[in-house]
Amino acid sequence: MVSDVLGAMHPLADEIAARAGRAGTGYPELGKAAGGISRQAARKRWPGAAGTQWSLYLLTGNKPPRGMAVRMFRSHDKATEAGHTAVGGNPFSDDGTIASAVINSAREAVWACCVDSGTYSPEELTLPEDLQAVPATGNAGHADWVHRWEQHIARQP
Numbered sequence: 001m002v003s004d005v006l007g008a009m010h011p012l013a014d015e016i017a018a019r020a021g022r023a024g025t026g027y028p029e030l031g032k033a034a035g036g037i038s039r040q041a042a043r044k045r046w047p048g049a050a051g052t053q054w055s056l057y058l059l060t061g062n063k064p065p066r067g068m069a070v071r072m073f074r075s076h077d078k079a080t081e082a083g084h085t086a087v088g089g090n091p092f093s094d095d096g097t098i099a100s101a102v103i104n105s106a107r108e109a110v111w112a113c114c115v116d117s118g119t120y121s122p123e124e125l126t127l128p129e130d131l132q133a134v135p136a137t138g139n140a141g142h143a144d145w146v147h148r149w150e151q152h153i154a155r156q157p
Contacts, residue, residue, distance in 0.1 A: 014046060021049040026075065048105070054079040057134075057146075058086055059099040059114075059153055068146060070137070076102065080111050087113050087122040099153040101127065107134045114153050128152065 017030055030049065031042035042049075054073040061067055073079035083100030099114035109132050116123040131149055135141040 014049075017042075017046040017049040021046070053105045055103040055134075056083050056086075057101045057103060057149075058083070058097045059150060060097050076104070076110070083111070084113060084122050087115055099149075101134075101149065103134045107136060108132055109134055114156050117156075125156070 013034075020030060020033075027039035027042040027049075030046060031037040031039050034042060034045070037045070054076055056071045056073060056079045058069045058071070059067075060069060071079075071082065073082065079102045083102055086097040087100050089096060100112065101109050102111040104110050109127050111124070112127050113122045113124045115121070127149075131145065131152060134145055
């Protein structure tokens with residue numbers, strides 16, 4: 001269905017490509033769905049559709065004060081893998097990562113995980129609705145989002 005719509009240049013193709021990109025689809029997949037065009041052609045046809053910038057927010061430290069680090073990626077999969085790896089590292093050291101969240105270019109939290117205190121392994125979690133929209137750094141509300149995210153992680157079993 002998606003490939004039929006994208007390949008036919010349906011009026012909804014731009015919206016479908018944008019939604020697919022926000023969900024983690026890259027330009028190679030969009031090109032394939034559009035009838036086998038190259039990723040470069042897909043990028044030209046739908047500039048900005050696929051997330052070209054993924055932010056990985058890492059919540060570090062086991063006890064307050066906690067820190068936060070932000071890393072940028074060009075791929076949803078690489079950002080998610082890095083977040084999973086960071087949380088699965090040495091989470092209970094003084095500066096270990098205890099949670100991570102991947103934010104897409106539309107500033108939506110699309111993936112998150114934290115340390116499971118019983119197994120000491122990464123556990124994916126669904127963020128509540130009030131944490132899914134992430135204000136950009138420096139914008140009003142960003143510091144509040146970071147605080148609410150930290151509080152949410154602290155409440156995890």
